[in-house]
């Protein structure tokens with residue numbers, strides 16, 4: 092039986108770039124288990140290690156999970172793996188699949204080795220993590236829907252979709268991502284500041300036309316249920332994977348909209364990862380009236396200096412679905428379930444309001 096859980100979001104962010112570093116501890120039949128879900132960029136590994144040693148008072152991490160191989164999520168995990176003792180490392184190894192997917196690429200001269208090499212170079216932090224685990228004899232497992240990591244069930248990605256849809260799209264995504272963020276930043280620079288439009292409770296504009304990179308869509312989506320509470324971790328997943336996760340869960344008899352009481356807002360609160368319909372499938376429909384005291388929590392990891400994270404429209408979407416929204420923005424934030432060990436010196440969290448104006 093699981094008695095309690097603590098979920099710590101460490102502040103990650105160099106300049107305007109956000110990342111995720113999340114430390115989780117739960118108590119099961121009197122025993123503590125520790126999971127790290129993403130490690131931020133390389134600079135944040137030391138903070139995670141310190142957190143595990145100081146707050147969890149151990150040097151053993153049962154599960155290290157890398158949601159997806161981008162450096163702002165995989166980077167800090169190398170220090171965790173080389174400094175602490177790790178039970179299992181859960182990460183995707185896309186370079187292992189090149190013989191299966193080579194035919195998808197137009198460049199017929201590409202060999203299995205050259206494709207694998209390109210993926211390893213592009214995902215250098217994740218590849219370094221894999222190599223360190225192999226050197227140390229740490230068990231590496233690839234997370235696909237249906238797998239169990241401690242108390243968490245993997246809801247996405249499915250293995251088939253990962254291999255045949257997502258990996259083939261990895262090649263083109265760096266350009267796609269670069270262009271999006273550069274164009275957005277350039278637009279902000281021209282305008283001086285982002286411009287705003289009025290927002291009203293009950294009127295949500297989060298269209299279905301959004302898209303994020305295939306790497307982000309490959310994020311490992313996890314769900315754990317403890318008594319009446321449900322805990323959802325999303326990494327940088329976008330609408331395709333969030334929907335796939337909701338569908339997979341419902342096939343397993345888990346109705347996420349009524350079960351999720353804690354959610355990680357995907358991709359640092361970006362606008363390209365959620366839509367109204369997706370959120371309805373994942374965490375339920377917006378409420379007609381503002382709740383007096385929301386009981387659900389949504390955490391978002393956003394760099395202190397990131398002007399665009401989290402987007403106010405995304406914050407509003409969670410607030411209007413009955414969540415109290417808490418953002419890192421340079422602060423360490425923690426969710427402690429009833430029965431979790433006491434911690435000295437922690438103040439109450441500040442909750443985001445429903446914004447009357449959102450970015451255009």
Ligand SMILES: [Zn+2]
Nearest residue numbers: 109110163327
């Ligand atoms: Zn990210």
